[in-house]
Amino acid sequence: MAHVAEIWRHPIKSHGREPLLHVTLRADECLPYDRHWAVAHEATKLEHSNRWVPCSNFSRGAKAPSLMALEASFDAASNTVTLTHPSQPGVTFNPDRAEDHARFIEWVIPLCPANRAAPVRIVKADRGMTDTDFPSVSLINLASHAAVEKQLGQELSPLRWRGNLFLTGFDAWEEKDWVGKTVRVGEVEIEVREEITRCLATAANPRTGQRDADTLGALNQGWDHQEFGVYGYVTKPGRVHVDSPVEVIA
Structure with a gap:
């Protein structure tokens, strides 16, 4: 069954990340204290x-x-x-x-x-400083991450994508079909609104801070696009924890 593998929060935009075991998401809000x-x-x-x-x-x-x-x-x-x-x-x-x-x-x-x-x-801000003009939570499909690793021929940390919810149990790139649909994560329902267009930040190794992987080239050469992951909008609040089940419901 598809489920949440990891939960990450970034208290200061682009300045560090921390893992969480669980979180309560509220409707019309970012993940609490994410990009606060x-x-x-x-x-x-x-x-x-x-x-x-x-x-x-x-x-x-x-x-x-x-x-x-x-x-x-x-x-x-x-x-x-x-x-x-x-x-x-x-x-x-x-x-x-x-x-x-x-x-x-x-x-x-x-x-x-x-x-x-x-x-x-x-x-x-009065809401998290995410890269969207609406309060968003980002979803990362770890199967798509594995596909990028295979395209590059090197191991990559998923933390390059700076997502909130890392999901496992889906096919690679399945998330590209979620835009306009609702994903249930534990008790929470998230309306997927758009894909995430990636920038040069993902080229840097989260362990060293050195650029060591052509992630943008891999996306463009492998799949003719520069998107990875999706942004969602919380419509039904609730609690999410590591191992919470995930399903596309509409």
């Missing part, structure tokens, strides 16, 4: 507001591949995020405290290319 914050750079057109804006306003793995090696841990009790990276000691800070921003920026600057717009501040 983002890091605006010096070329941002973002005003000081809490409204959603496109990803081009933020530091991200497509421009700074070293960020792909970040691991994160969010502590709700203290509202702090701990980030770790293989190249330097970790840091713990409260993203909502202005006095912590400078310390975080100083810490993350060495991970950002000097020829790209530098990070300047942390922002928080």
Whole structure:
């Protein structure tokens, strides 16, 4: 039976991920605390507001591949995020405290290319800063991931795709037929709205932060497209845990 293999949250957009054993999803919302914050750079057109804006306003793995090696841990009790990276000691800070921003920026600057717009501040939206103009949860089919590995002839971490729910038990690329349909995940129902068009972030190894795989070339050469995974919209709330059953219901 198809089921949830892994659940991942990314508290700060493009700055680390953490595994979860279970999560409660709410209708019309992102996965709780997923992309809850983002890091605006010096070329941002973002005003000081809490409204959603496109990803081009933020530091991200497509421009700074070293960020792909970040691991994160969010502590709700203290509202702090701990980030770790293989190249330097970790840091713990409260993203909502202005006095912590400078310390975080100083810490993350060495991970950002000097020829790209530098990070300047942390922002928080009234919803998760996903790459969609609606509050989304991303679904990743691990069979499709295996197909990309075969196309490239090398092992890849699924974490390159920065998804929320990693699913197993489906055929490769079956998710491309889910757009416009509803997927039931445990108690939750998710309306699949669009495929995810991939960027250069996926070329970077999540363990090292170094670009070492032509994932975009593999997608284009193998299947004549650059999509991987789908974005969904939660229509029925509930609890999801690792091993929750998954089925396409409409």
